[in-house]
Amino acid sequence: MFFRLIDIKKSYQGGSQKTLVLKGINLDINEGSFISFVGASGAGKSTLLLILAGLLRPTSGELYFDSKKLTRLSDKEWSFIRKQYIGIIFQKKIFIPHLKVYENIITPLSFITDLSGRGFDDGRVEDLMETFDLKAHRNKYPEELSGGELQRMMIVRSLVTGPKILLADEPTGDLDLENSKEIIHILKKINKKGLTIVMVTHNKELALQARNIYRIDKGEIAKLIK
Amino acid sequence: MELRTDKINLFWLSRKGLFRFKTWFVLKVVVLFLWGFVILNSYSLYLSQPRLFQASISNKFMFFLFLLLNFIFFVFFMALTILTFKLRQVEFGLYRCSGATRREIITLMFNESLMLTLISFGLLFFFEIIFIYFFRLEIAGLFKVSYDLRFTLGMAKNFLLSLVLVFILLMVCYFPLAVYYSCKDPYEIVRY
Numbered sequence: 001m002f003f004r005l006i007d008i009k010k011s012y013q014g015g016s017q018k019t020l021v022l023k024g025i026n027l028d029i030n031e032g033s034f035i036s037f038v039g040a041s042g043a044g045k046s047t048l049l050l051i052l053a054g055l056l057r058p059t060s061g062e063l064y065f066d067s068k069k070l071t072r073l074s075d076k077e078w079s080f081i082r083k084q085y086i087g088i089i090f091q092k093k094i095f096i097p098h099l100k101v102y103e104n105i106i107t108p109l110s111f112i113t114d115l116s117g118r119g120f121d122d123g124r125v126e127d128l129m130e131t132f133d134l135k136a137h138r139n140k141y142p143e144e145l146s147g148g149e150l151q152r153m154m155i156v157r158s159l160v161t162g163p164k165i166l167l168a169d170e171p172t173g174d175l176d177l178e179n180s181k182e183i184i185h186i187l188k189k190i191n192k193k194g195l196t197i198v199m200v201t202h203n204k205e206l207a208l209q210a211r212n213i214y215r216i217d218k219g220e221i222a223k224l225i226k
Numbered sequence: 227m228e229l230r231t232d233k234i235n236l237f238w239l240s241r242k243g244l245f246r247f248k249t250w251f252v253l254k255v256v257v258l259f260l261w262g263f264v265i266l267n268s269y270s271l272y273l274s275q276p277r278l279f280q281a282s283i284s285n286k287f288m289f290f291l292f293l294l295l296n297f298i299f300f301v302f303f304m305a306l307t308i309l310t311f312k313l314r315q316v317e318f319g320l321y322r323c324s325g326a327t328r329r330e331i332i333t334l335m336f337n338e339s340l341m342l343t344l345i346s347f348g349l350l351f352f353f354e355i356i357f358i359y360f361f362r363l364e365i366a367g368l369f370k371v372s373y374d375l376r377f378t379l380g381m382a383k384n385f386l387l388s389l390v391l392v393f394i395l396l397m398v399c400y401f402p403l404a405v406y407y408s409c410k411d412p413y414e415i416v417r418y
Contacts, residue, residue: 055323076327083325096317108324161324 002165002196003029003052008061010047010219021047023219024061029198031164034191036199036210044219045200049167052198053086054078083111087158091170093150095142102138105129105157128156132186148179155186159195166190168199172206184209251342254306258346259353261299265392266350268292270384304399311335311407318407328408335404336397343396347389354385 010022021044029035037045050056051063054070063070065081073081082088095104106125129135132152137145145153151171158166171187172180184206191197191211199210207213215222272279318331326334358365358381365381 076329079325079327082323088323094316094320107320111321111324111326111330
């Protein structure tokens with residue numbers, strides 16, 4: 001067991017009305033697994049992902065990671081966990097336009113190492129860029145890249161700190177079919193190397209590529225599809 | 227599970243962040259420079275020649291002009307600061323999602339503002355010294371005193387003192403802004 005969620009509930013207060021988004025999620029995420037959550041918009045998929053990333057606090061329930069209880073950690077402690085163990089891929093193409101591809105990739109390292117030239121494993125960055133076919137683009141600006149290349153850059157950026165779990169929110173977002181297939185191929189490849197992946201998508205075809213698929217409906221895990 | 231507590235290299239990030247938005251950076255330096263020129267010279271005039279300062283201020287037009295200029299520069303400068311923070315929200319959200327703590331983001335923003343103000347005021351002080359040197363006779367004439375080195379040094383000292391006071395005031399203004407922008411939900415920023 002890697003991540004354990006016990007009766008996770010999340011509600012939002014909108015004026016006098018309280019909306020229950022997650023109605024008691026119980027789930028174990030094992031190390032090395034590849035899980036996808038599918039469901040309609042507003043089903044609670046992204047809320048669950050945010051809770052796993054520590055960017056949102058559950059209203060009640062317990063969350064464990066490697067037997068450590070995370071539910072009552074401070075913002076600082078959660079930040080350390082994100083720094084070291086969690087990589088996030090966003091749906092939107094998020095990058096810093098004034099930095100080159102290489103600089104964009106190493107940005108997350110600024111928070112854990114000294115970028116004065118020592119203190120972080122440049123070999124690892126180079127290896128990742130090689131694996132994801134980005135070496136030729138290292139001195140380009142993100143705007144010069146295609147959609148697929150940009151997504152690959154974002155994946156490398158999320159892997160550069162050596163996370164244990166990758167949280168992907170609609171990782172193929174607005175990509176065309178060919179680029180979507182490429183991204184899924186990459187995700188499967190890195191999962192085979194032992195990285196745990198939790199993906200949220202509304203695309204069933206994409207979800208089918210994962211080893212376990214859960215359908216989330218109205219804030220509950222309705223079904224284990226695979 | 228071991229938690230690493232290495233510190234972020236704030237200087238590197240500040241330096242990169244500061245020069246990333248070159249246009250905004252130059253605009254802010256110019257506004258800060260001009261504003262500083264108005265307020266600091268007025269204050270150093272008050273310190274050097276309080277009677278002359280009071281005489282100028284007692285003139286309604288001068289007093290109104292002084293207030294208006296200060297108000298325009300202050301509003302313009304704060305608007306530029308807010309706009310730059312807003313433009314960089316996605317970047318800060320990205321840093322937060324990558325593991326930066328709120329405190330690290332506040333420190334980053336604060337450090338950048340600190341550097342910007344130091345650069346602007348450094349330039350201002352440099353030009354002020356040149357200004358005093360070239361117009362020493364005219365300034366001495368304005369103050370109706372005879373010119374000597376002590377006069378120039380006294381002007382420079384008063385100007386530096388005013389600079390420090392305004393610098394503290396600006397830092398006090400920056401801090402709540404940095405706290406406000408660092409507390410925004412990072413994921414909401416990068417998602418929508």
